[in-house]
Amino acid sequence: MKKNNRIGALVDEFTSNPCRLYDSKYFCEKYDIAKSSLSEDIKLVNEVFKENGTGHIESSSGVGGGIKYIPGISAKRLNRLQEELCAMLEDSSRLLGGGFLYTSDIMFDGRIVDGMARVFASRFHDLGANYVVTIETKGIPLAARTAALLNLPLVVIRREAMYAEGSTVSINYFSGSSDRIQKMSIAKRAVSQGSKAIVIDDFMRGGGSLKGVIEILGEFDIKVEAIGVAMVSREPEKKKVAEYLPIVYIDEIDEERHVILARKNASLTED
């Protein structure tokens, strides 16, 4: 195989298998090349990802070492994504009354979801997590994409215990946005004791349901290593969870004046 084709094939292989650890032997045998040629190729592929702003290659030697593609997003593209999100959110036709906004179109848009998932994957890839966890329904595509980019399984917490989930553990929690006690359930066989999770959700107001997620995972001694949320409401200022990473903030929903104010999480592009 010629070098041109090899570079193309490597980029295709890495982007199809993000966060998968490859032994360099695998590529040397596949393309019948020496380790030194592979190193040159990998260096070039890394340049390509950096130039395109789509991630980078991590190489480590020794036992347990190898080559891995870590998906990412450039500051420029992230900035554009945040501006696009804010503009979409500020469209007053999203107002549903009661402080609710219609956001399904945003959370079900594959390009926007991929951009947000790249933010979470690039920041959470080295936390040693065992799964990406979300609570149904609207955050599932974002959580699934984040899980795929991190090469981790997805766990979906259900609102109701479903028969096809087998035996489940359930908790009740107080949801501030619906102002009532709600329930969430997790399939026992979806998780194992003492593991680590990354939690992804579409929206946070007071943080009640995310606090519930931490609590239900606590039933299995699962530690939440990070929380990523697409949109976080400024109000109430005091959240029930301490640390979380938003893509954008919703500062104000003024139903009388038909105005929504959204703002990017500027700290993301300041890193």
Add this chain to the structure above:
Amino acid sequence: MKKNNRIGALVDEFTSNPCRLYDSKYFCEKYDIAKSSLSEDIKLVNEVFKENGTGHIESSSGVGGGIKYIPGISAKRLNRLQEELCAMLEDSSRLLGGGFLYTSDIMFDGRIVDGMARVFASRFHDLGANYVVTIETKGIPLAARTAALLNLPLVVIRREAMYAEGSTVSINYFSGSSDRIQKMSIAKRAVSQGSKAIVIDDFMRGGGSLKGVIEILGEFDIKVEAIGVAMVSREPEKKKVAEYLPIVYIDEIDEERHVILARKNASLTED
């Protein structure tokens, strides 16, 4: 930019934006190359995708023409995926009683979901569909991935009308597996009159809920162009929907003998 880097950059761009139509001008300007060099590059990139079994490039000239990456899956990889799925399904620890199987781990595995989504994307990309539709919850990652590969928005039909969906249209339908009347709802603003849909779901027994999906989409004069289902039960033989594309069949669930029999849809690799 050198040719090596350009090939890598093109592969990265195409795989990040499946089914997006590019004007050849876009690349000529981006890489500052002549149309003839681009043609050579695209030919090489197409070879890479074909060799890796990950898809192909479609080029068309004239008004509305351009260059597009269509994701795919090689017969070899598809065959392996089907065998893996069958082996996973035949694990008797999945038996939940009442003819139910635990399948969440399969439907929430990013690599398996990507493989199945590639089957649907490669077969349904030229149907002129406007969205990919699914009914919550377990099929959402598969439908979301299929939608992303087809560059189409996802529409999720809910079991209950949620406040944050705005005004909805609901229907009642008979679900054979739960042996009762169930409800499904779709947000009015998620769809438009007279459009076309591809429907994706995780599992079909009698086809009651898929018939419901066709009916609720019919309320908007939306035509279902194709149905893709991950797993289809052999029983009952008579389904409520006529045409559908399964990845694998579940032939038998024998609770007494603790045996599950799964079989690949052989027609997929015979094309």
